[in-house]
Structure formats: C-alpha cells, structure tokens
Amino acid sequence: MRIALMATCLADVMAPDVARSTVELLERLGHEVVFDKRQTCCGQMHTNTGYFREAAPVVRQFVDVFEPQLEDVDAVVMPSGSCAGAVRDQHALVARRARDADLEERAGRVSAKTYELSELLVDVLKVTDVGAYFPHTVTYHPTCHSMRFLKVGPRPLRLLRAVEGITVVNLPESDTCCGFGGTFSVKNAETSNAMVTDKANNVVKSGADFVVAGDASCLMNIGGKLARQGQRPRPIHLAQILNSTKENPFVPSSTLLGRAS
Template identity: 80%
Template sequence: MRISLMTTCLVDVMAPDVARATVTVLERLGHEVVFDKRQTCCGQMHTNTGYYTEAAPVVRSFVDTFEPALETVDAIVMPSGSCAGCVRDQHQLVARHEGDAELEERAAAVSAKTYELSELLVDVLKVTDVGAYFPHSVTYHPTCHSMRVLKVGPRPVKLLRGVEGIEVKKLPESDACCGFGGTFSVKNDATSDAMVTDKADNVVSTGAEYVVAGDASCLMNIGGKLRRTDTSDAGPRVIHLAQILASTREEPFVPSETILGRAS
C-alpha cells in the first residue's frame, strides 16, 4: 500500500521520534510512506473549543493538502487518536456550520481514507504482530478521542500483546481522562491538575516501567505530572504506541530526552 503520513503539530514539534517510528513500522511491513510538506494543523484546537469559523480555513488547508493525493494513496495515517478524530468527526461539521457544501463533500472524501495508527494496522493492514520486540512492562492509557470518538477499542492492546517480550499491566480507572483536553487544561487548570494527578497515581500503582498511549498530547500531560512528582530515574516513562511497535531486537527503542523519552 501507499500511505500518506500526517504527523500532527504536536508530534512534529515535541515528539518527532513518533513520526519516524510510524514510518519505520509501516516500511517494515512493506508499505510505501509518503509525506506532503505542505501539511499543517488539522484544526483540532479550534474545533474542540467551538471556534468553527476560525477552524474553517485550517480545515480547508488540510483538505487542499490531502485531497489531491486520494487517487495515488490508499490511506492517510495519523499517530494520534485526537487528530484523527478531528478529521473524521469534526471537519464535515465545521464545513456544514459555515454553509460550505463543497468543502463538506471534499472533507468527507478525505476523512473516509484517514485512520489512526492502530486502526490502520489492525483493520486495514490486518496485522497485530508487526515484528516488534520490547522487553519491558507497560500499562496502556486509552485516550479520550481514540476511545470515545474513534472507538478504537482493543486494537492498541492487541498490538501491544503481539510484541515479543512485553508485559502489559492493567491500568486502574483506565477510561478516566488524563485532564489534558487541549485548551481545557488551560481554562480549567485546577480541575485538569486533579485529573492528571489521579491518572499519574494510577500509572505508578501498576509498577509498570512505561505508560503507553496513542496521543503525544496525553503523554506530555501525564509525563509532566510524573516528572513533577518523582524526579528520580525509577519512575515510569511515557512512550507512544508507535515507538514500541518500531522497536526490534536489532534496533531496540532507546528513550531520548524528548517529551516522550524519560517523563521529562
């Protein structure tokens, strides 16, 4: 298959290793990955906050970038449940709000080929074992958009259980939000902090070496709380699903000092 990668803003700026890991996994499976340098934001920050009019130009830019490739690529992949959820659930809503029927139709065509990473692997490529090796214990945090908007369900866990050497530990209250929510964490900082404190405590209680998720934003939030409450090297690290899947015996994952390396 020929797959177009949409990196997302946060991955591009804060966790580029996640984008590289996504490419590594897909190429290992024999697929061609292409990258359009014109891509920018999906508009999630605007749409989640209700600024549909302000989001419209961003949505139009996204569609202008990815629609022309629909005839030459089989899928668009995003290593983010929240951004994929925005494209699939909100782009057409924004166009409809602006009374732009043409944009709505074009957005629908793009969204139909857009997948979060675990969806692409399990549903489209029909794989749960990608040849990964990760001899560590992990606990999985299902992010809100992946769980409630995309409904990815057990797909990420199926992929994790297909990794050689891994131990997956159950996360208490796993379906509770980590408190990030984009602008929610800014506008409701006290509530957000209380939520991420509970999430971090639950992560630590598992004894896992890593907490894994499919969204860099949630990992940034959880990792920040872990860092502020435990500055030792013994605390859990945060890691993206793509990074685990990219790790092999020959090229094992090495935590970097990025936002998705040590909880730093």
C-alpha cells in the same frame, strides 16, 4: 500499499520520534509512506474550543493538502486518536457551519480514508504482530478521542500483546481522562491538574515502567506530571513500541518521547 502520513503539529514540535517511528514501522512492514510538507494542523483545538469560524480555513488547508493525494494513496494515517477523530467527526461539521457544501463533500472523501495508527494496522493492513521487541512492563492509557470518537477498542492492546518480551499490566481507572484536552488544561488548570494527578497516581499503582498511549498530547501531560512527582514510569507512544526491534531497540532518552542519539 501507499500511505500518506499526517504527522500532527504536536508531534512535529514536541515528539518528532512518534512520526519517525510511524514511518519506519510502516516501511519495515513493506509499505510506502509519502509526506506532503504543506500539511499543518487538523484544526482540532479550534473546534474543541468552539471556534468553528476560525477552524474553517485550517480544515480547508488540510483538505487541500490531502484530498488530491487520494488518487495516489490507499490511506491517510495519523499517530493520534484525537487528530484522527477531528478529521472523521469534526471536519464535516466545521464545513457545514461555514455553509461550504463543496468543502463538506471533499472533507468527507478525506475522512473516509483517514485512520489512526492501530486502526490502519489491524483493520486495513490486517496485522497484529509487527515483529516488535520491547522487554519492559507497560500499562495502556486509552485516550478519550480514540476511545469515544473512534472507538478503537482493543486494537492497541492486541498490538501490544503481540510484542515479544513485553508485559502489559492493567491501568486502574483506565477509562478516565488525563485532563489535557488541549485548551481545557489552560482554561481549567486546577481541574486539569487534579485529573492528571489521579491518572499519574494510577500509572504508578500499575507498577509499569512505561505508560503507553496513541496520543502524544496525553503522554506529554501524563509524563510531565510523573516527572514533576519524581516517579519512575516514562511515557511512550504506541508507534515507538511497535517500531522497537531487537536490531533497533527503543532506548529512552532525557527528551520526552525521544530516542537517544
């Protein structure tokens, strides 16, 4: 299968190993991954904050990059539930607000082939055991967009539980938000801090060595709070665990969500 990668702007800047791990995982499973360097942002932050007019050119850029690829690729993958949710649930809305019927139609074609990583693996590639090895205890945080927009449900947990050596433990109050929400954490800093404090405390209560999620943004928020508290659990993206093998194990480094060199 030929798959186009949307790396996401946050992964590009803050967590590049998430994008690399996605590519390496899919290639190890025998698929071709293509990457168009013209890609930028999905426009999620603009839309979530209510800036629909400002989001329109960002959505148009996204569609201009990915729609022409649909003739040559079988799917577009994003290692982010929030960004995939934006493409699937917000792009058509932004186009309608801009009264651009052509953009709405084109955005619909792109969204129909866009998947979050766990959706792609389980629903499209029909695989749950990807041959990963991760001999650590983890707890899973279901991010808001993946849970409520995409409804990925148990897909990430099915993938995690098939990993050799792993121990998956329950996260207390797992379905509560971590408080990031992009600009929400900036405009509502005190509320956001209270939410991420509760989330970090529950991660610690789980007894896990790692907290795993499908969104680098949430992991950045939770991991930052854990680090400031001096707590042991580390953030790790689902792609990084699934890409970890006995031959090439994931080794935590001092860099957030990064591999040791």
